Amino acid sequence: MHPASWVGWVLAVMVAALATTNPFYLAVILLAVVLVAVLAPREGPGVISFRALAVFGVVMFALSLGIAAINGSYGDHILFTIPGPEVPRWLGGLRLGGPVSAEGLAGAAIRGLAILCILFAYGVFNGAVSPHRVLRSTPAALFQASLVVTVGLTLLPSSVEDLRRVREMRALRGAPGGWRELPALVVPAIVGGLERSLRLAEAMEARGYGASPPLALAPRLAAAASAPLLIAAAWLWFYETGWRPLAALLAFAAAALLWWWWRAASRARAVSRFDREPLPAAERAGLLVAAASALGLLALRLTGRGALTYNPFAGLPLPGFEPLPALLAAALAWPAVLLIARPAPARGAAERDSRLAAEPAP
Structure with missing residues (x-):
């Protein structure tokens, strides 16, 4: 798929996830993103980066629930009580411990679902699109910003690859494992990823990518x-x-x-391209679907229709569910339709491309 299609899909998922607080619609958006993630092409570092972002999203979801439990919450349905110190009222309502209600955990879970949808969508984009393709497809007005995004997109895959390499080398040398050895793994990986991103930025700057008239x-x-x-x-x-x-x-x-x-x-800025990557008509239709879905959910949220807002602290009622917002949320799975309908490459052509990519440049 074209990079513009992936960018439009990620932006539509972000708008849709932030436009609703209804857990049913957030679950539909998450299922659509997971369906696209299963069918999206990923190779090499893309697979590792998606797994890292998926794990990070699950950890953030669990962390939001943990923070809600530690801080305590208000509500009528008290589940359990965590002992904690007394906090003065002049601190602005800060709480450490206390009763934990089902309303507080439901609110934290809703926020975690929105974050999970955005992180999964970004993980799919980071694994399916090469940063160099994003740079080639960027308009001239956003060229400087695209340089920063390109360097940033290469940071996570390179850091994860360095983490795997450091872990394998430590295992071959007989180094002990466990949580105590985590700094010895993370620090070299982050430093290596930063150095690789800086080398990329310096190489692009040396080739005149950042030169433009004021x-x-x-x-x-x-x-x-x-x-x-x-x-x-x-x-x-x-x-x-x-x-x-x-x-x-x-x-x-x-x-x-x-x-x-x-x-x-x-x-x-005058930009010349030797090979323009066309945007197919099917993907243009998909971008229209994504825009209609995001704008439709945003319009329903602004007008107060479609049961997009849900307040668990109002007695923990059952969230509403209507067909139109659900269809708009499910329409975010349009890349899955294109990926299923796309013919698979021939085996011989795929092997030849991988062999040519593995050969060193003269």
Whole structure:
């Protein structure tokens, strides 16, 4: 699949996961992401990085539940009580221990599900798309940002690969294992990943990837002014319902300023590509589906429809479930349809490509 398709899918999953607090819809989004993760192509470091992110997401989910239990929670359904010290009230409601309610654990689980969906989607993207393809497909206006993203995408796979290599070398030398030896594994892996990313950044800088003429002052000021306009528009829309027309006007002005900066930044840098990777029509349709799904869930959240919001502290009621939001959440699995329909490469061609990739350059 084209890198733009994967980027659009990840952004749609992120918007959908943050637009709802209903555990049923979050579960549908997570199942869609897992289905795409099973069918997405991953080779070498991509498999290892996806596993690392998956483990990290599960750990974050468990950590959110643990923090909710340690801090205690309010609610009518008390499950158990954790002994803890008395905390003064002037500390702003901080609690250490105390009664743990089912409402508090449900709220922590909902937050953990949203984080899990985003981390799984990013893991699929990191394993299925090469950073160099992302750099080639980036528009000229975002070229500088794409350099940073490319270096960042190479950090996790290289660190995981270094961790596996250090672990194998320590095992061959008869070094003891266990949690006490974890710093001896993690520190060399992180240092090696950082050094590899820095070497990549230096090589790209030496080849002129970061050289670009400075942008004019007016477009830079327009881009800087768009951020406070968007913040003011969001504040007026959510907290001052009588000023929503002004909020819409400010959001339109911010979008116009961003479009002006985008046009000026695209013209300031001339980019030549020897081989343009086309975006197939099926993937364009998939991007439209992803945009419709994310915008549809966001519109339902802003209008208060579709039972997208769920408050477990209101007596722990059963979350609502409606067909339209569920279909919009399930539509995020559209890459799985393309991956199933895509013909598998021939065995001889795959072996030839892997053999040519393994041969050293002259």
